[in-house]
Amino acid sequence: MNCREFSHCITPAVDGRLSGKDQALFGEHARLCPSCRHDYEEERSLAALIRARLQPARVPEGVLASILACTLQSESRLPSVSGLSIVEFFRHPRVIPVLACLLSFAVVMVVFSRHAPRVGAESVGFVTGSDIEHQSASNYEAVLNGTIVPQVVSDCPENVRTFFRGKTGFPVFIPAMKECTLVGGSINDYHGMRLAHVLYKHGLQYIYLYQACRESVMKGDTLHISHEARNDLDRTGWHCCTAPDGAAIVLWVRGRTFCAAVAPMNSEHLMAHLAEADVPGAW
Secondary structure, eight states, X not given: OOHHHHHHHHHHXXXXXXXHHHHHHHHHHHHHOHHHHHHHHHHHHHHHXXXXXXXXXXXXXXXXXXXXXXXXHHHHTOOOOTTOOHHHHHHSTTHXXXXXXXXXXXXXXXXXXXHSOOOSOOOOOXXXXXXXXXXXHHHHHHHHHTSXXXXXXXXXXXXXXXXXXXXXXXXXXXXXXXTOEEEEEEEEEETTEEEEXXXXXXXXXXXXXXXXXXXXXXXXXXXXXXXXXXXXXXXXSEEEEXXXXXXXXXXXEETTEEEEEEESSOHHHHHHHHHHHOSTTOO
């Protein structure tokens, strides 16, 4: 697959519509071509942002009734489209009001979705395997695909801390990372163990933080890490590895909290963000 063919496959790849053979060729080209991989990551991040922002939201009854009434009234005056080309249909003067109503409805949905607090929503898609590195990578992929969305959406650290307060047996890390914007957080249970998930935006990319009870992880009863990760943590306090899609995974511990971070950047860059934010008052 060359760069031109790759470009044509980016949208189908983001939507999950490539065949197995094409997906393999696409992945191989992305691995070898930094420029194409960057284009793919940008579109994938944008698609994830749209999915996260365009969530269904309750619209005031008066607004919804007015939109529907306008739409139905316009629809009743629409001519038959038989014999019309697509271009002619959308240029028809009686089609324009309907499209305007639909666009207005979409704008209302976006506005209410962006400003309405989403606390306590169902969180789905978290991986149930006990390997933290695998869980982190798979959960990050689910974030990009829009399968996992925050249960609380806020760029205010205190709001997110309030959401987590009293819900976990360990302090949840809400770092203030430069050039990064807090998106929100989620909680889920894994065999009776509470896990915390915090999400940030860095440009068009996401940084995902996975957090658990340090003592439970180190015992390996419910969750476990690789021997290599355990050795690195004992020796340096950090462990870095790479997800199947090339994203960096960084593991570290702080007090009673075990942390894993995933982002589509090199591990040194990700560690720099985390180390810079790992200061008193960030918890």
